Amino acid sequence: MENPTNQLLRPQYVLPEQLVKANLAVTSCFQCRKCSGGCPLTFAMDLLPHHVIRLALLGQEERVFDSMTIWVCSGCQTCTSRCPNGIDIAGTMDWLKEEAVRRGRTLPDDMVATFHRIFLESLRDAGGRLSESGLLRRFTLFKMRRQPDFAGLKADLSLGWKLWKRGRVRWRGPSALRGKGEIAEIFRKVEF
Amino acid sequence: MKVTYYPGCSLEGTAVDYAASIAGVASLLDVDLVELFDWNCCGASSAHSLNHQLALHLPARNLALAEKAGRDVVAPCALCFNRLKVAEKTLQGPQGEELGLSYRGGFKIWDLLDFLTQNAFLESLAAKVVLPLMNLKAVCYYGCLVARPPAVTDRADSENPQNMERLLEVLGATPLDWSFKTDCCGAGLALARPDIIDTLVQRLYERALAAGAECFVVSCQMCQANLDLCQERIARKFGQDYYLPVFYFTELMGLAVGHPQAPHWLAQHLVDPMPLLKMKGII
Incomplete structure (x- = not known):
């Protein structure tokens, strides 16, 4: 395999051009590292936020799309708020997530992506509002099918029971909206 | 209105x-x-x-x-x-x-x-407080998305919002100074990556305690959920004995004006705030 440093010496322009077109001005980054300094989630990241921006600028697609970092980012917007060059860093993470899924890439850990997919499916299927209990049921089933964890399931059920007793979970989700047709049309239009 | x-x-x-x-x-x-x-x-x-x-x-x-x-x-x-x-x-x-x-x-x-802490509301509220929340030491926890990014939220004070503190003062409580009021709780990662929530929220507990807090006051239901619902799990994981009730600011408003339903709202929390409120002579 080629030495990674040599790869960096041959920037690829496709990715940064796509990002800039999406108003994500990674080309404005001068590596001040303020994003990484303020990021509360670096403990769980493999690349720091300023690494992601630099590698994206150099067109290193494999490295940014395969990083855990983009999925660990919670979208708290601290980096975006503090960037002295006005780069929407959290927005860049979102763009990379969406693009990684669109390209059908194998994700380093697909728990977060799957959660988001199930969330949106639940909202679509319920006709416009999210059924929290429906989302919990679907995501728990997914986790159990992926890797049965009965201790975890017991803890989830126990928490669910406590919430149920306090009226904080409804078994039946919200009813579909009057405008459920509009919601279905939105989902069709955006190809989800 | x-x-x-x-x-x-x-x-x-x-x-x-x-x-x-x-x-x-x-x-x-x-x-x-x-x-x-x-x-x-x-x-x-x-x-x-x-x-x-x-x-x-x-x-x-x-x-x-x-x-x-x-x-x-x-x-x-x-x-x-x-x-x-x-x-x-x-x-x-x-x-x-x-x-x-x-x-x-x-x-x-x-x-x-932001809406309820406009000056006119704070003034009208001050006249209605019958049960000041004396000696209740709280940290205000705003979370992320109300304030950030300022280009979206139109807020000049996104690094250090103060309106919840002002509200607590009107209610007679004691808001404490701390540096983590807009730090992230992990929000939507709660189900997919609970391990991340544990680290972030435990950090918030420790920093609130270091500031001398007895409770959190929040204005976001994701923050409330992560701080309240996960407290028992996080305490067990880190071998600590946390007791930090997590109030919505509206609940404290209700308590201070003597709203008859306020105890009912609080009964829906997982971390029961009653022992703290009794100790403070508020309920």
């Missing part, structure tokens, strides 16, 4: 306590919350993570409905508020036309805490 109210999905589910306390204090302050007719989910973190078009079209439908109603919009959920603001800015910008969505605007989108 009439405003359009956009509660969001959680307020019909895990945050019914927040919803009830909002209804309680709004009527006390003569605010008529008219629920946005046929509102839909904003798509939350999931939409903006997987499909940026969806993340605009969902809140844009709510904006169109609000435009028909023609009043200012108040949102109690930080995420709903943020997504509405993003959609507002986008539709008013050059991208609006490309998306084929027309939007004139002409009304203001408020975060509920």
Whole structure:
């Protein structure tokens, strides 16, 4: 395999051009590292936020799309708020997530992506509002099918029971909206 | 005063306590919350993570409905508020036309805490306080998305908001200074990566305790859920004995004005605030 440093010496322009077109001005980054300094989630990241921006600028697609970092980012917007060059860093993470899924890439850990997919499916299927209990049921089933964890399931059920007793979970989700047709049309239009 | 109210999905589910306390204090302050007719989910973190078009079209439908109603919009959920603001800015910008969505605007989108801590409300509230929350030492925890990013939220004080502290002073409580009021709780990662929530929230517990706090006050139901529902699990994981009740600011408003339903709202928390309130002689 080629030495990674040599790869960096041959920037690829496709990715940064796509990002800039999406108003994500990674080309404005001068590596001040303020994003990484303020990021509360670096403990769980493999690349720091300023690494992601630099590698994206150099067109290193494999490295940014395969990083855990983009999925660990919670979208708290601290980096975006503090960037002295006005780069929407959290927005860049979102763009990379969406693009990684669109390209059908194998994700380093697909728990977060799957959660988001199930969330949106639940909202679509319920006709416009999210059924929290429906989302919990679907995501728990997914986790159990992926890797049965009965201790975890017991803890989830126990928490669910406590919430149920306090009226904080409804078994039946919200009813579909009057405008459920509009919601279905939105989902069709955006190809989800 | 009439405003359009956009509660969001959680307020019909895990945050019914927040919803009830909002209804309680709004009527006390003569605010008529008219629920946005046929509102839909904003798509939350999931939409903006997987499909940026969806993340605009969902809140844009709510904006169109609000435009028909023609009043200012108040949102109690930080995420709903943020997504509405993003959609507002986008539709008013050059991208609006490309998306084929027309939007004139002409009304203001408020975060509920911002709305209820306007001077006029604080003054009218001060006159109604019958049960000052004396000696209740609290840290105000704003979370992320009400304040950030300022280009979206239009807030000048995004690094150090102060309005919840001002409210607590009116209520007679003691807001403490701390540096983590806008740090992230992990929000939407709660189900997919609970390990991340544990680390972030335990950090917040430790820093609140170091500041001398006995409780948190929040204005976001995701923050409330992560701090309240996970407390037992995190205490066990880190071998600590945390007891930090997590109040919505509206619940404290209700308590201080002697709202008869306030104990009922608090009974829906997992970390029971009653022992603390009894110790303080508030209940």
